[in-house]
Amino acid sequence: MQVYWIFGYNHAFGLVAAKVTNKLVIAHTTKAVVEYLDWTLLVSSLLLLNQYFNCVVPEI
DSSP states (O other): OOHHHHHHHHHHHHHHHHHHHHHHHHHHHHTOOOOSOOHHHHHHHHHHHHHHTTOSSOOO
């Protein structure tokens, strides 16, 4: 794995964590209901599955 792939991988999970944190803070301050399924969580889980099963989806 080259250095720029590691940066992109960490950057993707950082953005997911930031989005989830922002949604939780806004939901707590407004007492709104948080949607359970988020598309960013789906993308991050696909990245994890791709790494776990040794690149099922080829990386470009």
